[in-house]
Amino acid sequence: MNWLSISSGAFITAFALYCVAFLLYVIAVIGRKWKNREPEGHLRKWGRIAFVFSSLGLAAHLVFFFTRWAGAGHIPTSNMYEFLTLLGMAIMIAFTILFAIYRSPLLGMFALPLTVLIIAYAAVFPQEVQPLVPSLQSNWLRLHVTGAALGEAFFAVGFAAGLMYLLRVTDYNDKSxxxxxxxxxxxxxxxxxxxxxxxxxxxxxxxxxxxxxxxxxxxxxxxxxxxxxxxxxxxxxxxxxxxxxxxxxxxxxxxxxxxxxxxxxxxxxxxxxxxxxxxxxxxxxxxxxxxxxxxxxxxxxKPLGAAIHPLLDGIDPDDLDEISYRAIAIGFPIFTLGGLIFAMIWAEQAWGRFWGWDPKEVWALITWLFYSAYLHLRLSRGWHGLKSSWLSVIGFLIVMFTLIGVNLIIAGLHSYAGV
Structure with missing residues (x-):
């Protein structure tokens, strides 16, 4: 069986389903502006349909992941294309978990385009299956990459909710x-x-x-x-x-x-x-x-934020703040294990040292320290609402620089990821 051909088809299917799901979430959210024309039950129906399509997209994405694994003979985490597709899949897993808890179609309106953006960025990189270099042939690497991706996925959902909070509460009529x-x-x-x-x-x-x-x-x-x-x-x-x-x-x-x-x-x-x-x-x-x-x-x-702001009227900002915090609180221990602890164990096996100040290692540490500060300020200083949401947005921009900026600007031992 040609697993790689099936994998390629599943990837395109997942991308198309995510795009359709995003449009359906937009309909479910924008329809709230015309409640007099659209009954509330009708809008909830659009939200359920959107969730079905996003779940089908995730199912196709899982098919892509496991068939590529079968075709390549190793877990598909060895280059930038495979890692970014894994990250996109992890974001959808995180979104699905949080959607099942909070039932907020608005979250899909922001999380889906982020997923589409990431897997579209993945398609920029060479998609051929590459043989694993010796340093990548380790179970610790698999734990490191999957753990880091899942932790960053929850950070991404926290970012989406935090960005929605800022768009919801920012008053564009205030000239102070x-x-x-x-x-x-x-x-x-x-x-x-x-x-x-x-x-x-x-x-x-x-x-x-x-x-x-x-x-x-x-x-x-x-x-x-x-x-x-x-x-x-x-x-x-x-x-x-x-x-x-x-x-x-x-x-x-x-x-x-x-x-x-x-x-x-x-x-x-x-x-x-x-x-x-x-x-x-x-x-x-x-x-x-x-x-x-x-x-x-x-x-x-007008400014894009001012154009989006009216769409969020009627949304409780406290709910968005809670979703953002919960997502980051779930993602932090996962990222700690995958992005740091498992990474150091693998680095010791591959290169004979736990830490080498490689640019990607440094920025992973910066990411961890930043989210540590976020949780500390949230829990001990009572930073809720506006301050907390700004931290969630800044934190994910750091994650994006670690993923994209470090590979494009800084050379290091992780440069193989961009080949």
Whole structure:
């Protein structure tokens, strides 16, 4: 049986079902604005239908996971594509658990697009099954990756609820300095998510058009005997090269909107043969996300937060605050085990040390410390509501930087994840 073919079909099915479920959750939530036209029971029916579709999407996602496992011969957690699809599946598991408790269709309206965004981002990476390198052939690695993904999934649901709380309580008619500052930071949080979406759209657009550019980069290294060695490597781009690799020459560049040569060179302190390409990706992410954000602002004719705010009228903000806290409280011990404890045990087996200050390790520790502070402030200082929700949003932005920013910007022992 061709397990990988089944897996690929299940992945596409899950993505489509998630998109449909999101639209149904939107109908269930937006319909509350017209209760006089739509009976309350009718709106609950839309919420139940949306939950059925999201559950079917999760079922297809589980089929994808286990058939890819069967086809690859190992648990699919060995590269960035597999980890991000696992994270998307974990978010849906966390959402399903919390939806079963709180029965809030509004949570689906925010959690589903986050899942869609993450698995769409996963599709940017190479999807071929890769053989496991020796350091990945460990049961501790499987526990580490699955535990970290599930913990981060609950953080994601906590973020969605926290963001909804901020959108619900922010008063866009208030012109005071503190209110304006809150409005700007909330708009910036939405902008960051749109930048990620813009990057995904840009990558698929250029990939679909078959865009290619390539450079030859020279690297000078010194061996153990002090002899200099000059090596050359070819770096392939799938986005127009705004920045070229350090010490490189172009081999071929397809012109795009008059851009037929790089505008500048990656700085020498950026290590790694793919440093220039990663910096180029970051620049394109900001450009495309900014354009997308500008278009949405033009359509809304107001800040995006102000456009979303009226949709949340009638929602009890205390419920959103409670959902956010419960999600993070569940995710924290899971992340502690998977993201830190199991990771250190695996690191000792693979590299002979429990801790090595690798960039991904450092940012995992920062994430853990941040959520530790969140729970401490929530329980001992009584930080509820606005302050707590801001922490849940900031915490997940740190998680997103750990997942995306570290792989695109910083080289380290975990760089294999971005190959």
């Amino acid at each position: 300095a503190s209110a304006r500052r809150s409005q700007r930071w909330l708009e910036f949080s939405l902008y960051v998510l749109i930048v990620v979406a813009g990057f995904i759209i840009t990558v698929f657009a250029f990939r679909g058009s078959g865009y290619e550019a390539s450079f030859v980069q020279e690297n000078l290294s010194i061996d153990a005997r002090g002899n200099e060695q000059l090596t050359t490597q070819t770096v392939e781009y799938q986005l127009p090269p705004i920045v070229k690799p350090h010490d490189s020459e172009p081999v071929s560049i397809q012109p795009f909107l008059g851009l037929d040569r790089p505008l500048f060179e990656a700085p020498g302190w950026m290590n790694g043969v793919n440093a220039g390409r990663k910096l180029n990706t970051v620049i394109w992410s900001v450009i495309s996300g900014t354009i997308l954000y500008g278009l949405l602002r033009l359509l809304a004719r």
